[in-house]
């Protein structure tokens with residue numbers, strides 16, 4: 556029996572998210588400025604008699620129950636893609652213990668982080684030696700956000716969000732995250748955006764390719780959170796708010812509590828609020844908690860997928 560392997564991977568926010576044209580495969584061309592956050596998922600893998608997934612963590616019991624524990628969990632699919640890459644016909648079953656710190660179905664890539672951690676952990680457990688490029692390709696096939704969960708830091712993603720270029724020397728940003736009780740389905744939010752675009756006479760298949768956000772990149776390097784705040788934008792936000800109107804109330808509560816800006820994270824419904832400093836993030840989180848919100852202060856950029864001390 557081999558020793559357990561533990562790997563951690565970060566949740567993310569999209570500091571900027573532009574949605575271009577709907578493609579024939581049902582995906583949209585996007586431009587995403589991702590930032591990995593210091594909120595990490597931890598996945599421990601052990602050889603087992605059968606495939607098993609257990610989920611625990613700092614998030615609510617309802618959220619934990621929303622995570623599938625069968626073959627449809629991304630960690631099991633990740634292991635099977637490693638087996639395929641390494642040409643292992645009858646892979647030895649794996650027990651996965653997932654410790655979640657990222658809100659579920661919140662637009663923060665928690666499932667993608669679990670998958671990224673599982674790819675690395677199973678690769679190590681089975682000693683397959685699948686190399687970096689093959690691993691990244693397998694990641695992209697499992698989900699558009701998984702290559703970024705492997706990479707971490709701050710990066711621009713184009714294509715489906717999976718063609719990545721790191722942005723170096725990004726100053727630390729302090730965020731407050733407010734998860735909602737219910738989740739939003741990613742495909743549903745994209746479909747709602749297409750519907751809203753069509754209703755105002757835009758053809759969702761003819762949206763121009765998003766341009767490089769030079770001003771945002773300069774602001775990220777300058778360390779001026781106020782400049783970053785001016786350049787936050789998420790094309791999916793209007794669709795997420797249309798599906799869950801109370802998001803506007805949460806965003807206003809964040810601004811009233813002192814946030815420089817508030818936006819829906821990715822496909823939502825988590826709201827990400829940018830703070831001027833760590834002290835400001837803690838103060839905003841305290842104000843919001845007093846009003847009954849769950850509010851999590853954190854920061855980015857954080858490291859990508861990492862082996863923990865095994």
Ligand SMILES: C[C@@](CO)(OP(=O)(O)O)[C@H](O)COP(=O)(O)OP(=O)(O)OC[C@H]1O[C@@H](n2ccc(N)nc2=O)[C@H](O)[C@@H]1O
Pocket residue numbers: 569572581582583584585587661662663664665667697698699700701714715716741742745820821822823
């Ligand atoms: C919106 C974003 C922003 O980072 O993530 P979340 O905020 O949900 O975490 C991503 O684009 C989601 O990435 P991810 O959740 O990995 O997507 P996938 O599993 O590959 O795809 C789920 C579904 O989302 C839609 N999808 C995803 C990516 C993309 N570029 N265009 C799309 O239209 C498709 O309907 C697809 O079937």
Ligand SMILES: Nc1ncnc2c1ncn2[C@@H]1O[C@H](COP(=O)(O)OP(=O)(O)O)[C@@H](O)[C@H]1O
Pocket residue numbers: 621622623627628629630653658659660661662663664665666667669670738739741822823
């Ligand atoms: N390991 C996993 N963790 C969370 N969700 C998972 C996992 N595997 C599959 N899922 C499914 O993926 C959906 C999206 O979850 P998640 O990645 O947390 O959110 P988002 O795509 O909004 O960032 C969930 O509703 C859940 O059913």
